[in-house]
Amino acid sequence: MPAMSTGEADGSRQAWLRTVAADVARLDRSSSAERAADILRRSITEGALPPGAQLSEVELTEVLEVSRNTLREAFRLLTHEGLLIYKLHRGVFVPELDEADVVDLYRLRRVLEVDVVRGLAERDPELPDARLEPLHDDVEAAEAAARADRWPAVGTANMRFHQHLIGLADSARMDAMTGRLLAELRLLFHVIATPRELHEPYIARNRALLELLEARRYDDAAANLHQYLLESEIAILEAFRAR
Amino acid sequence: MPAMSTGEADGSRQAWLRTVAADVARLDRSSSAERAADILRRSITEGALPPGAQLSEVELTEVLEVSRNTLREAFRLLTHEGLLIYKLHRGVFVPELDEADVVDLYRLRRVLEVDVVRGLAERDPELPDARLEPLHDDVEAAEAAARADRWPAVGTANMRFHQHLIGLADSARMDAMTGRLLAELRLLFHVIATPRELHEPYIARNRALLELLEARRYDDAAANLHQYLLESEIAILEAFRAR
DNA sequence: GCTAAGAGATTGTTCAACAATCCTGCAAGA
DNA sequence: TCTTGCAGGATTGTTGAACAATCTCTTAGC
Numbered sequence: 300m301p302a303m304s305t306g307e308a309d310g311s312r313q314a315w316l317r318t319v320a321a322d323v324a325r326l327d328r329s330s331s332a333e334r335a336a337d338i339l340r341r342s343i344t345e346g347a348l349p350p351g352a353q354l355s356e357v358e359l360t361e362v363l364e365v366s367r368n369t370l371r372e373a374f375r376l377l378t379h380e381g382l383l384i385y386k387l388h389r390g391v392f393v394p395e396l397d398e399a400d401v402v403d404l405y406r407l408r409r410v411l412e413v414d415v416v417r418g419l420a421e422r423d424p425e426l427p428d429a430r431l432e433p434l435h436d437d438v439e440a441a442e443a444a445a446r447a448d449r450w451p452a453v454g455t456a457n458m459r460f461h462q463h464l465i466g467l468a469d470s471a472r473m474d475a476m477t478g479r480l481l482a483e484l485r486l487l488f489h490v491i492a493t494p495r496e497l498h499e500p501y502i503a504r505n506r507a508l509l510e511l512l513e514a515r516r517y518d519d520a521a522a523n524l525h526q527y528l529l530e531s532e533i534a535i536l537e538a539f540r541a542r
Numbered sequence: 543m544p545a546m547s548t549g550e551a552d553g554s555r556q557a558w559l560r561t562v563a564a565d566v567a568r569l570d571r572s573s574s575a576e577r578a579a580d581i582l583r584r585s586i587t588e589g590a591l592p593p594g595a596q597l598s599e600v601e602l603t604e605v606l607e608v609s610r611n612t613l614r615e616a617f618r619l620l621t622h623e624g625l626l627i628y629k630l631h632r633g634v635f636v637p638e639l640d641e642a643d644v645v646d647l648y649r650l651r652r653v654l655e656v657d658v659v660r661g662l663a664e665r666d667p668e669l670p671d672a673r674l675e676p677l678h679d680d681v682e683a684a685e686a687a688a689r690a691d692r693w694p695a696v697g698t699a700n701m702r703f704h705q706h707l708i709g710l711a712d713s714a715r716m717d718a719m720t721g722r723l724l725a726e727l728r729l730l731f732h733v734i735a736t737p738r739e740l741h742e743p744y745i746a747r748n749r750a751l752l753e754l755l756e757a758r759r760y761d762d763a764a765a766n767l768h769q770y771l772l773e774s775e776i777a778i779l780e781a782f783r784a785r
Numbered sequence: 786g787c788t789a790a791g792a793g794a795t796t797g798t799t800c801a802a803c804a805a806t807c808c809t810g811c812a813a814g815a
Numbered sequence: 816t817c818t819t820g821c822a823g824g825a826t827t828g829t830t831g832a833a834c835a836a837t838c839t840c841t842t843a844g845c
Contacts, residue, residue, distance in 0.1 A: 330630065330797070330798090331797080331798065331799095332797090332798090355826080356826075356827070357825095357826080365798085365799085366798065366799045366800065367799090367800090367827095368611050368798075368799075368800090369797085369798060369799080371615070371827095371828095372614070372615070372618060375615060375618045375619070375622075376618070379618075379622035387573060387806085387827085387828085388805075388806045388807060388826080388827055388828075389806085389807065389808095389826085389827075390807095390826070390827065403713050403714065403715055403716075404715070406661075406711075406713060407713070407715055407716065407719075410653055410654065410657045411653065414653045468649075470646050470649060470650070471646065472646055472647070472650055472723070473646075473650065476650075476719060480715070573828070573829095574828075574829065575828090575829090598795080599795075599796070600794095600795080608829080608830090609829060609830045609831065610796095610830090610831085611829070611830075611831090612828085612829060612830080614796095614797090630796085630797085630837090631795080631796055631797075631836075631837045631838060632795080632796075632837085632838065632839095633795070633796065786845105787844105787845085788843105788844085788845080789842100789843085789844080789845100790841105790842085790843080790844095791840105791841090791842085791843095792839105792840090792841080792842095793838105793839085793840085793841095794837105794838085794839080794840095795836105795837085795838075795839090796835105796836080796837075796838085797834105797835080797836070797837085798833100798834085798835080798836095799832105799833085799834085799835095800831105800832090800833085800834105801830105801831095801832095802829100802830085802831090803828100803829085803830080804827105804828080804829075804830095805826105805827085805828070805829090806825105806826085806827075806828085807824105807825085807826075807827085808823105808824090808825075808826090809822105809823090809824085809825095810821105810822095810823090810824105811820105811821090811822090811823105812819100812820090812821085812822100813818105813819085813820080813821100814817105814818085814819080814820100815816105815817085815818080815819095
């Protein structure tokens with residue numbers, strides 16, 4: 300640990316400590332179970348494993364080159380993210396979400412995200428512009444992906460935008476909950492036939508929301524987001540019924 | 543499956559199917575890992591395993607009479623409930639929550655619980671009085687436990703009251719989140735010396751809240767609950783600093 | 786007193802085996 | 816034809832032992 304003067308640079312030193320801690324955590328996360336979970340997570344969120352699919356233990360031990368016990372630990376990890384469900388003595392399956400799940404997920408998204416934005420008003424001075432940069436990057440990533448006609452990437456950028464939005468609240472538990480909610484939401488997207496119609500509207504709405512945040516108009520932003528999520532829920536429900 | 547006329551009794555048949563499904567789920571939950579997790583969960587929430595304690599694998603395999611693999615699966619279950627934390631190559635520990643965690647937990651409680659109560663207004667007709675009965679039972683259980691000077695039991699009844707309150711929203715995900723939040727909250731209670739001073743105020747407040755709900759005065763109930771949780775957070779923070 | 790090497794303990798992972806449960810298909814009976 | 820009961824095979828649940836990787840604590844050396 301390098302010796303630094305503690306007075307003026309204390310804040311930057313804290314920041315540095317956090318980045319190092321994040322790096323260490325990233326290195327440490329190299330357990331076989333979590334690596335296997337990473338691969339399965341991608342397969343599920345990208346749709347290679349469709350809802351309702353069963354994951355065979357023996358088959359996956361060969362593909363992932365891990366033991367059955369380690370694989371089962373990976374299953375548990377994904378189970379608690381909502382990406383798999385366990386049926387005792389029958390195996391693990393990719394969940395099949397229905398309309399009630401859409402309503403449930405969106406209700407929680409509205410509650411959490413709107414509260415985060417509204418809560419920003421009370422601590423405006425603490426929020427430097429730099430905190431909004433990740434959101435900015437996500438918006439531009441979505442716009443770039445749309446120009447390249449890569450709609451799944453647009454969806455991914457949209458997810459990140461909302462995850463970063465929640466991140467503004469500095470609440471570890473909200474971050475974790477949102478991670479789960481968005482992962483489950485991705486499960487829904489795969490049963491929808493037209494990704495373009497689904498994801499395109501979000502691009503402009505995210506940018507509009509970001510501009511309200513940058514202007515520090517938090518109440519307007521909250522109202523905007525509330526309406527945004529209500530309409531988004533309706534759109535998904537409709538796409539879901541039309542599948 | 544008994545044959546029933548599908549016309550008039552369709553609603554009650556659906557209800558019956560749900561109760562059966564719930565019974566089946568309850569029977570199915572008998573895996574060794576989950577049983578071990580149940581025992582450990584109680585030990586942690588009741589304080590037998592204090593915050594900071596390490597759980598040795600070899601020791602617990604003997605006590606719980608399960609293999610190391612099964613025990614580790616139980617650890618994973620509890621890890622994702624927030625009742626244990628994994629440190630790679632070092633083992634599992636009971637988390638030590640600090641003041642920031644109190645603030646975080648209460649922020650989420652306020653967001654979720656207040657939203658549930660406020661949301662009841664929109665579906666008042668669907669909410670029969672019977673739905674409030676569990677809350678009623680919890681209030682009376684708390685009052686009885688207080689008369690018997692059993693303050694930990696008062697705390698348990700209080701937790702159940704709030705879990706049942708969330709349950710009114712019929713949201714499986716809110717139920718799960720609340721279960722986690724309240725379990726973590728219990729972790730905090732054990733570092734506080736005076737359970738009576740901590741739990742006593744909740745008894746009357748819960749009853750007052752219940753009466754507002756029974757009177758269908760949802761907005762008043764929501765405002766009451768919001769203030770209730772704000773003050774409760776302050777009380778816990780003070781007790782925490784004074785430990 | 787401080788640093789560095791090593792022994793011992795603990796966790797991470799694998800493998801093979803057996804028990805318990807589920808699914809499938811088939812045959813017997815109403 | 817439809818239901819019921821019963822194998823048989825396949826899959827999951829659990830165990831125990833073994834070895835590798837990592838951490839912790841003690842001890843030796845400066």
